[in-house]
Amino acid sequence: MCRACRGIPLYAPLLAGTGACPLHILRRKVMNLLRVKAVAKKEFIHILRDPRSLGMGIAMPMLLLFLFGYALTLDVDRVPLIVWDQNNTPASRELVSRFSGSRYFALYRHADNYRDIERAINRRDALIAIIIPSNFAKLVESGRKAPVQALLDGSDPNTATYALGYAESVSRSYSRDINLRILRRVSGIEPEFGHLDVRPRVWFNTDMVSRNYLFPGLIAVIMMIIAALLTSLTVAREWETGTMEQLISTPLKGSELILGKVVPYFVIGILDLILSVLVGEFIFDIPLHGSLWLLFAMSVIFLTGALSLGVLISIIARNQLVASQLALVATMLPAFLLSGFIFPIDNMPAPVQGITYIVTARYFVKILRDIYLKDAGLAIMAGEAGLLLIFSIAAIAVSIRMFRKKIE
Amino acid sequence: MFERLRSMLVKEFIQVLRDPKMRFIIFLIPVFQTLVFGYAVNTDVQHVKTAVYDRDNSAESRDLTARFAESGYFDIVEYVDSDENARDLIDRSRVKVVLRMDKGFSAALRAGHSAPVQLLLDGTDSNTAGIVLNYAGKISAAYNDRIQMEQAGRINGLPATIGGIELVSRAWFNENLESRNFYIPAVIANIVFIITMLLSSMAVVREKEIGTMEQIIVTPIRKSEFILGKTVPFVLIGFIDVALITIVATFWFGVPIRGSIALLFGATALFLMSSLGFGLFISTISRTQQQAMMSAFFFIFPAMLLSGFAFPIENMPQPVQWLTYLNPLRYYLVIIRGIFLKGVGMVILWPQFFALFVLGLIILFFAVNRFRKTL
Numbered sequence: 049m050c051r052a053c054r055g056i057p058l059y060a061p062l063l064a065g066t067g068a069c070p071l072h073i074l075r076r077k078v079m080n081l082l083r084v085k086a087v088a089k090k091e092f093i094h095i096l097r098d099p100r101s102l103g104m105g106i107a108m109p110m111l112l113l114f115l116f117g118y119a120l121t122l123d124v125d126r127v128p129l130i131v132w133d134q135n136n137t138p139a140s141r142e143l144v145s146r147f148s149g150s151r152y153f154a155l156y157r158h159a160d161n162y163r164d165i166e167r168a169i170n171r172r173d174a175l176i177a178i179i180i181p182s183n184f185a186k187l188v189e190s191g192r193k194a195p196v197q198a199l200l201d202g203s204d205p206n207t208a209t210y211a212l213g214y215a216e217s218v219s220r221s222y223s224r225d226i227n228l229r230i231l232r233r234v235s236g237i238e239p240e241f242g243h244l245d246v247r248p249r250v251w252f253n254t255d256m257v258s259r260n261y262l263f264p265g266l267i268a269v270i271m272m273i274i275a276a277l278l279t280s281l282t283v284a285r286e287w288e289t290g291t292m293e294q295l296i297s298t299p300l301k302g303s304e305l306i307l308g309k310v311v312p313y314f315v316i317g318i319l320d321l322i323l324s325v326l327v328g329e330f331i332f333d334i335p336l337h338g339s340l341w342l343l344f345a346m347s348v349i350f351l352t353g354a355l356s357l358g359v360l361i362s363i364i365a366r367n368q369l370v371a372s373q374l375a376l377v378a379t380m381l382p383a384f385l386l387s388g389f390i391f392p393i394d395n396m397p398a399p400v401q402g403i404t405y406i407v408t409a410r411y412f413v414k415i416l417r418d419i420y421l422k423d424a425g426l427a428i429m430a431g432e433a434g435l436l437l438i439f440s441i442a443a444i445a446v447s448i449r450m451f452r453k454k455i456e
Numbered sequence: 457m458f459e460r461l462r463s464m465l466v467k468e469f470i471q472v473l474r475d476p477k478m479r480f481i482i483f484l485i486p487v488f489q490t491l492v493f494g495y496a497v498n499t500d501v502q503h504v505k506t507a508v509y510d511r512d513n514s515a516e517s518r519d520l521t522a523r524f525a526e527s528g529y530f531d532i533v534e535y536v537d538s539d540e541n542a543r544d545l546i547d548r549s550r551v552k553v554v555l556r557m558d559k560g561f562s563a564a565l566r567a568g569h570s571a572p573v574q575l576l577l578d579g580t581d582s583n584t585a586g587i588v589l590n591y592a593g594k595i596s597a598a599y600n601d602r603i604q605m606e607q608a609g610r611i612n613g614l615p616a617t618i619g620g621i622e623l624v625s626r627a628w629f630n631e632n633l634e635s636r637n638f639y640i641p642a643v644i645a646n647i648v649f650i651i652t653m654l655l656s657s658m659a660v661v662r663e664k665e666i667g668t669m670e671q672i673i674v675t676p677i678r679k680s681e682f683i684l685g686k687t688v689p690f691v692l693i694g695f696i697d698v699a700l701i702t703i704v705a706t707f708w709f710g711v712p713i714r715g716s717i718a719l720l721f722g723a724t725a726l727f728l729m730s731s732l733g734f735g736l737f738i739s740t741i742s743r744t745q746q747q748a749m750m751s752a753f754f755f756i757f758p759a760m761l762l763s764g765f766a767f768p769i770e771n772m773p774q775p776v777q778w779l780t781y782l783n784p785l786r787y788y789l790v791i792i793r794g795i796f797l798k799g800v801g802m803v804i805l806w807p808q809f810f811a812l813f814v815l816g817l818i819i820l821f822f823a824v825n826r827f828r829k830t831l
Contacts, residue, residue, distance in 0.1 A: 098744065098746070098747065100747055100750070100751075101744075101746050101747055101750050104750040104751070104754055105750070107754070108750070108753065108754060108757070111754070111757065111758065112757060112761075115757075115758060115761050115762070116761075118773065118776070119761075119762065119767075119772045119773060119776040120761055120762075120767040120772070121767065121771050121772075122582070122583045122767065122771075123582065123583075123586075123771065124586075124768070124771065125771075126770075128770070169628060170798065170800060170804050171804065172790075175770075195624050196624065197624050197625075197626070198624065198625040198626070199625075199626055199628060200625060200626070200628065201628055201629060202628055202629050202630035202631060202633050203628075203629045203630050203637075203638055203793055203797045203798065204638055204768060205499065205500065205630060205633035205634060205635045205637075205638055206499045206583070206635060206638075207768055208630075208633050209501075209587055209590070209633055210586065210587070210590070212590075212625055213586075213587065213589075213590030213591075213593070213594075214590075215625070216590070216593070216594060216597075217590070217593055220593070220597045224600075227604070231608065247572055247573065247574050247575065249574060249575065249576050249577065251546060251576065251577065251578055251579055253579035253580050253581075253582055253585075257582055258582045258583060260582070261580055261581050261582050261583070273753075277749060277750055277753060278746075281745060281746045281749065285744075285745070285746065288662075288665070288666055288745075289665060289666060290666075365477065367475065367477070367478075368658065368662070368745040368746070368749075369478065369655065369658050369659070369662065369745070370475060370477045370478055370481065372654060372658060372745070372749050373481040373485065373651075373654070373655075374477075374481070376650065376654075377481075377485055377488070377489070381489065381492070382492075385492060385493065385496045385497060386492065386496050390766060391496055391497050391498060391499065392498075392499075392501075392581055392584060394503075394505070395498040395499070395500060395501065395502070396495055396496050396498060397495055399495075400492070400495040400496055403492075414549070417580055421580050422547060422580070424547065428547060428548060
């Protein structure tokens with residue numbers, strides 16, 4: 049007979065010695081859901097009493113969503129161009145108009161000396177300078193190679209790589225046309241040469257818009273930020289303001305405290321998730337090709353792990369200043385930098401790639417992209433999903449272990 | 457006055473440096489962050505994983521494959537023999553590109569027709585995909601030139617040379633277009649901004665939250681002394697962090713520093729006016745450290761994202777571009793990159809210095825005005 053519920057007989061020989069039924073063993077040894085509820089309620093009140101922090105917990109994700117949806121893009125077009133045409137003939141002017149007519153370049157102005165070019169590039173008024181030599185027309189007409197100089201501001205290598213690529217493709221098509229024209233004139237026939245016709249077909253993000261690439265990953269970053277900003281201070285705050293002593297004097301167990309602390313922030317996290325998906329769908333037209341249910345299931349797993357990690361940091365730090373810095377270094381920065389959110393993991397050197405395997409945001413970013421852009425099912429992401437689950441369970445277990453209900 | 461300020465400073469330094477975790481955070485974490493940034497933040501696209509679907513299997517198609525492989529941009533990791541396989545590889549992100557040549561590819565080339573080559577790209581990462589397209593265009597253009605030269609030689613009376621344009625490109629400031637040189641100097645700005653603003657705002661609020669503010673209020677210390685006592689330690693920490701990161705950047709990563717280091721510290725001093733001013737301002741509007749941290753990040757995120765650190769300001773919509781003029785981080789970044797990569801001095805950078813100074817003054821003025829030494 050279980051002493052606590054009276055009436056439920058204990059059949060199993062294993063339980064006979066304990067004098068309690070499984071439910072009450074769970075309650076005694078692991079956690080009592082009533083106490084979890086009490087802590088959660090206290091934490092909820094705490095959140096509601098501080099409307100600004102709550103408001104920011106909602107407003108911050110929105111701010112990030114709008115920044116990434118509206119303002120931030122890696123797509124390079126209309127590169128400011130400065131031209132020094134030393135030749136000034138129909139041939140050179142045609143080349144200039146091919147540059148300025150392309151949608152990739154915007155003619156900043158014409159220059160007639162190096163000083164102007166240097167100043168324009170130094171001030172970033174122009175990112176690329178095209179210098180056409182004075183014998184350009186002569187060389188081109190006679191079928192020789194005319195050296196055209198392209199000076200670039202290499203300080204932003206990503207933009208410079210794009211600009212150079214565009215410049216090369218403009219000059220390639222110009223060269224091709226010139227060549228054919230000359231050959232036609234010399235031979236009097238329409239010469240035909242075999243040539244490659246490269247037909248790119250882009251899958252998944254057909255228009256190659258960086259927003260579609262960044263947005264799904266942003267959801268992972270937002271969850272990590274919420275976890276870092278909100279939960280990392282909760283336990284440290286109790287220690288610092290002295291209310292932890294009151295909690296210690298209650299029969300509350302570590303597991304109950306931690307779970308109770310996580311629940312309210314979990315609600316905020318899910319609210320942020322819903323808002324993010326809605327904003328992506330209705331404001332920025334981010335295509336969601338995959339299953340919404342899968343998206344939510346994966347987010348729940350990830351969010352649980354992220355929040356537990358925040359609580360763990362709070363337990364270790366015991367001091368809000370330290371906790372905030374640890375949270376920054378252990379959660380936010382890795383989520384931004386090592387998750388493949390902006391900077392592709394493939395480009396990193398091997399040791400750093402090794403580190404990314406313990407950055408859980410990495411798996412979640414990939415899962416989100418797979419769901420959003422590729423319509424991938426659970427089968428393709430099973431490995432990542434499994435790792436997320438293991439991490440979340442581990443984060444909870446470690447925080448419970450690390451929590452000491454003692455005053456030092 | 458100096459007596460009171462000194463005791464306040466002593467108290468602050470003890471408080472900041474007492475906790476071994478805090479010492480670790482202030483001095484080791486910036487170095488750690490620089491290392492992570494230096495290795496992780498990289499937009500150079502190389503060794504793109506590529507699969508080849510060669511249905512023609514001729515000398516020409518193998519030649520083209522070899523050219524892709526030799527370019528250094530593409531790593532051929534798989535050969536596939538069906539569209540399904542190709543699709544599966546891209547689905548599983550095993551390859552980013554599939555190069556597909558159909559039957560009749562070589563025949564078309566030899567007959568002087570256009571020979572289609574299909575390039576299947578995973579466009580998920582639009583940036584990488586765009587650069588990959590550039591590379592492919594380059595390789596195919598070189599290939600075309602050679603064919604044209606060969607075939608023109610065979611037709612009577614045609615010059616066997618290729619004219620046109622030869623684009624001679626030179627990148628200034630960062631000759632090999634290494635992204636590391638672009639990002640690492642900017643890390644200085646971000647770390648100094650986060651550390652000084654977050655720590656200063658939380659340090660003041662901490663006194664309110666745990667109740668020691670009352671003890672300070674009853675002392676004869678003046679408002680100005682209190683503010684100085686709270687900010688001077690972080691000014692020092694900011695300078696030490698700048699020095700530490702600069703050392704790591706130049707000696708570990710070999711980022712060139714072409715301009716004046718004195719100018720770098722001068723700009724840092726002006727920038728700290730803004731970041732500590734923001735920190736102080738946040739401390740006046742927050743009651744708990746939680747609020748202070750949240751509010752600080754409410755400034756930090758937009759400031760970092762709209763600074764031109766990773767996302768070029770020129771690409772932003774016009775109204776947002778105007779907004780960035782209010783962002784002190786923007787000017788500080790231009791100065792730092794100018795000093796590190798371009799080696800330019802005051803002649804070019806004076807507008808940024810001026811803007812930093814004016815912004816710093818305004819922010820500090822507002823913060824100090826709002827600050828009350830009362831409860």
